[in-house]
Ligand SMILES: Nc1ncnc2c1ncn2[C@@H]1O[C@H](COP(=O)(O)OP(=O)(O)OP(=O)(O)O)[C@@H](O)[C@H]1O
């Protein structure tokens with residue numbers, strides 16, 4: 001079984017976040033004394049905009065882990081917990097970001113021994129000759145023991161059909177999951193339709209990944225909140241005109257339902273571009289004030305007219 005979750009005292013959950021250095025002692029106490037047993041989870045995901053259904057699912061998974069620990073303490077039967085997951089969502093909807101957080105959260109909760117995160121795709125698992133794939137996949141799984149193995153675009157393993165080495169990788173993963181069933185969490189990720197097809201074709205695999213989380217496309221309001229969070233993180237602010245321009249652009253982009261739109265990654269790229277344009281503009285000033293150094297103006301945002309470029 002996964003190790004028991006650490007519980008501080010009845011009714012409270014003791015998750016020690018990795019970066020607690022910036023938190024004052026009273027603040028930490030306030031957080032652990034909070035009545036809601038999920039307060040810490042909420043805090044953990046506070047930088048993540050939206051994804052409410054997902055945060056709720058995380059609380060359920062977490063509750064399951066904590067209660068399993070308490071049941072064990074009370075001498076009750078242990079029910080096997082399978083924590084392997086499938087993340088389905090379009091580009092830039094936060095799958096990789098959330099998976100990294102799951103690794104940290106499960107480590108803090110005592111579910112995973114090390115909590116490291118290994119990201120892999122087809123090329124990391126599939127080899128070039130008979131026997132090579134099994135070894136490559138096994139090696140990767142061994143590296144991931146105690147943490148999370150995140151397999152992106154998992155369906156690419158099934159693309160080549162029966163004779164492809166991808167199938168050998170899938171078989172090896174299934175075998176290793178049985179050998180190390182409680183020592184790591186595997187997350188398969190990918191775009192929704194491809195992922196559905198992949199799991200339908202491989203029902204044995206689907207049943208081994210009981211936790212299925214769907215990442216929806218963001219609304220323009222959510223993208224706008226994500227932009228605000230990214231700006232705050234980077235210590236930038238917008239003039240009112242820049243703010244209006246940005247919001248109008250996001251509203252217009254979302255209303256067009258573009259194919260392959262990269263959601264939050266699009267926002268990140270947009271901000272990074274504005275930061276570069278701002279730097280270029282501010283270079284002309286000899287000794288810019290702090291306010292100038294942190295303020296993005298409407299002219300720093302240049303949006304493509306051509307829809308094809310909006311990804
Ligand atoms: N809900 C969110 N709140 C804040 N930032 C977010 C959110 N979702 C995504 N981001 C940010 O958007 C960027 C892209 O996210 P991420 O790489 O996790 O997406 P993805 O679903 O893995 O995309 P892909 O399918 O293309 O790999 C990251 O910088 C991430 O921090």
Ligand SMILES: [Mg+2]
Pocket residue numbers: 095096097152
């Ligand atoms: Mg990703």
